[in-house]
Amino acid sequence: MAPQASGSAFAVEDFVQNLTAQLDRAQDALALKAQTGRPLTFALKDLSVELKVFWEVQRDGRLLVRHASPNEQGASTVHLAFTSITRAMVEENTFSLALDEDTRTLRDLGGKELLDDEERRKLDMLGVRTVGQFKRLDPAQTEAIVGIPVNRLRAALEKSARPAVTGNRVERRPGRHLLRIQGANLMKDEPPKVRLSGDPVEVLEASATELLVRPLSVHREGQFEIEVEEGEVATGFYELPPQEGAA
Amino acid sequence: MDLCAMLVELVGRIPSVAYDEETGEGLGVQRVELRLPIEARIESADLWVSAPRGRLATGFDTALGLLAITLEQGSET
Numbered sequence: 001m002a003p004q005a006s007g008s009a010f011a012v013e014d015f016v017q018n019l020t021a022q023l024d025r026a027q028d029a030l031a032l033k034a035q036t037g038r039p040l041t042f043a044l045k046d047l048s049v050e051l052k053v054f055w056e057v058q059r060d061g062r063l064l065v066r067h068a069s070p071n072e073q074g075a076s077t078v079h080l081a082f083t084s085i086t087r088a089m090v091e092e093n094t095f096s097l098a099l100d101e102d103t104r105t106l107r108d109l110g111g112k113e114l115l116d117d118e119e120r121r122k123l124d125m126l127g128v129r130t131v132g133q134f135k136r137l138d139p140a141q142t143e144a145i146v147g148i149p150v151n152r153l154r155a156a157l158e159k160s161a162r163p164a165v166t167g168n169r170v171e172r173r174p175g176r177h178l179l180r181i182q183g184a185n186l187m188k189d190e191p192p193k194v195r196l197s198g199d200p201v202e203v204l205e206a207s208a209t210e211l212l213v214r215p216l217s218v219h220r221e222g223q224f225e226i227e228v229e230e231g232e233v234a235t236g237f238y239e240l241p242p243q244e245g246a247a
Numbered sequence: 248m249d250l251c252a253m254l255v256e257l258v259g260r261i262p263s264v265a266y267d268e269e270t271g272e273g274l275g276v277q278r279v280e281l282r283l284p285i286e287a288r289i290e291s292a293d294l295w296v297s298a299p300r301g302r303l304a305t306g307f308d309t310a311l312g313l314l315a316i317t318l319e320q321g322s323e324t
Binding site: 008010011014015017018019022023025026029030042043044045046047048049050051052053065066067068069070071072075121 | 249250251254255258261263279287288289290291292293294307308309310311312313314315316317318319320
């Protein structure tokens with residue numbers, strides 16, 4: 001964040017970038033609505049905002065904007081007009097999100113020791129909201145543009161490449177149940193080794209984001225382990241319903 | 248609420264079709280233009296907006312801004 005002249009003043013470029021990020025999020029939310037059974041949802045065609053503000057100029061010439069406080073007279077009027085956010089653009093954007101290979105949020109990577117709120121906000125301004133988008137960043141370039149230290153970016157990138165489990169669900173198949181595990185970096189060149197409650201189990205399908213494994217008849221609940229490579233292990237907990245016909 | 252939530256809420260609340268089951272006829276809304284006076288504040292460089300206080304005004308209120316949006320059904324351009 002740019003140095004501030006007072007508690008509530010912000011650099012114009014930060015404000016406009018944040019406003020754009022807010023509109024991006026609205027666009028994503030509207031696209032989701034359109035996909036989830038409301039195909040007639042309106043598209044946002046034009047948007048303009050008129051704000052009453054005061055301008056402040058710092059000694060270095062940096063221009064800051066502050067919203068008018070109650071009963072302050074003489075505020076300037078700022079009129080920001082944004083170009084169309086069309087249905088076609090919405091769908092194009094949604095398509096690219098659907099193709100994201102790692103849809104975890106940056107918060108899923110870990111706590112503030114990795115990326116703090118301010119750093120996540122700066123990445124959000126660049127349109128980076130998922131771990132998949134984050135992985136495509138060049139750390140040195142990102143440091144130059146938004147000022148996040150390159151070492152912190154590299155540490156976060158390293159963490160983002162480790163296997164992680166985000167969930168699992170049971171798939172009912174005739175005669176038995178299978179376990180589908182979702183996550184990130186779950187496979188590299190070879191399918192991973194998977195153990196349920198310590199027992200190796202067969203991996204039926206494997207990709208970087210999903211595994212389908214066949215539990216043994218003795219498995220009901222417990223911990224599973226996914227060993228992608230030596231020393232690279234992700235864990236989670238599973239619970240299976242009783243097999244059909246079981247006592 | 249922040250601007251994103253306000254926009255999503257606004258768009259979600261506007262009916263896109265009115266349908267009469269008895270006659271089997273309906274009317275679709277093609278285009279909506281809104282000009283909303285807003286109370287706005289900038290917080291951590293994000294824009295937060297809310298409806299004017301109206302009767303609840305205290306005499307210690309911020310100057311109102313304006314949010315103007317145009318919504319279109321099936322806009323392709």
